[in-house]
Amino acid sequence: MKTVLVTSTAESTGKTAVALALAKLAAERGLSVGYMKPKGTRLQSNVGKTLDEDPMLARELLGLDAEMHDLEPVVYSPTFVEQAIRGREDPDDLREGVRESFETLAEGKDLMVIEGGGELTTGGIVDLTDADVAELLDAEVLLLSRYERGGDVDEVLAAADDIGDRLLGVLFNAVPDGSFDDLETEVTPFLEGRGVPVLGVVPREQALAGVTVAELADELSAEQLTDAPADAFVERFLVGAMSGDSALRHLRRTKDAALITGGDRPDLQRVALEAPGVKCLILTGGFRPPGAIVGAAEERGVPVLLVQSDTLTTIERAEDVVRSGRTRDAETVARMRDLLHDHADVAAIVGGEAGGEE
Known part of the structure; x- marks a missing residue:
């Protein structure tokens, strides 16, 4: 079984759409696919029952027969963060809970897609950054990033250093037309020369950007x-x-x-x-x-x-x-599926045989 964790250099880079679109593409390639978001970060309430909409959308779009407490074992709310800082959350217990939920969801699957929470460093107070989760679940890491100027490469290199040998590669998402040439002719060769494969450059689409x-x-x-x-x-x-x-x-x-x-x-x-x-x-x-x-x-x-x-x-x-609301739906995932099909190395990310709708 292969496990891919989708993380990002910053919030609002399209993790949900990319993660679910990759899962759809993998299913088209004949793979049995599971999904998990270990840290629920997109909450509408600080306390109580989880309200993160991403796992609920995943369960619907991917047809998953899974419990929410497994899809999202840690509700990373402001209240949770406060309790963790006060020493009232045990990192070892949390990690064990994440591992057990993962094993439940991964049974019989060819591919597990793990969605990161917030950004790469989210979860550090309980030793559950996305890099920590990747290590815990033996996952390869797909790093998402925006790109508008050369300085954005600094964040990619810093994130790649944090992830280490588990880095599968970087996917640039929502790239403006004016930045494509720089990415293809200068940035991509530079990053690959530093050991950071570029697995896709997805163009910006206004309907997905606002x-x-x-x-x-x-x-x-x-x-x-x-x-x-x-x-x-x-x-x-x-x-x-x-x-x-x-x-x-x-x-x-x-x-x-x-x-x-x-x-x-x-x-x-x-x-x-x-x-x-x-x-x-x-x-x-x-x-x-x-x-x-x-x-x-x-x-x-x-x-x-x-x-x-x-x-x-x-x-x-x-x-x-604008950051996280109306554009996360089935239509967004379908459009992202098409964009990844056309602009990313899907085989390198999810494996499986090419197939499905062109």
Whole structure:
């Protein structure tokens, strides 16, 4: 049996989509596949019953007959972390629990796909970093990374050093078009010369990189004040706490962004409507903007969303939506399956015979 652990240099690099897409590709190649996420990190509650949606999605998409407590033996919540720091969690007991769950899930399988938690170092307080888990479960490690500039290679090399001989290779995910040439002609030969195989370069797709304004409005329970189309994608957020002049200079340099500001800041709202990279305004505190702002937004086709929550709460909720929410679903996994099929060395990662849909 082969075991592959999917980890990353940072959060939000697509571990769930890649892990499940690899499992689907392996099944197409005739392999019996299992899945596990030892540390549940994507929680909606700090305590109590596990609410990590990744193992639940895996169980559904892969047709697994497995208990949640095996798929996710450690609920890595803030409460758990606090208890571990106080010495109330035994690392040896936790490791044994992970190993026992793995053995249960791996019985009769040709391949086990292990999804890392958060990032490579998550779990260090109980000796369960992804590198520790790989050692515990005798897994090879697929390292995910983003790439936009040469300095990103530093993180890849540092992670490769932490993983050691278990490193299977690195997969660059969501790579912008402008970075492909550097990756192929300079970065890949450099990394392979340092003993780090590059197993894929997956292009960035906007539908997988952000959320639409409509999805954002739904998640924030926002009221849309304009009839402007809400199908534009948002990938980042700007906080409106600056003067109009400095805001305009900053806003003109951004793209695919939403401005989050108080509804009582018409000066900033007016400036934001002049910036082509601002795809929507999110006004907080329940303050309705002047009619002139709504009219200008309508004219420019910019949606204006009104929320009742304060600015800080809205920022946290919005960033969580973009980071980990609406794009984790069956459609995302299907699209990632196609991307990996076309842009990654699937055979080197999962093994098995080529087959399935082309």
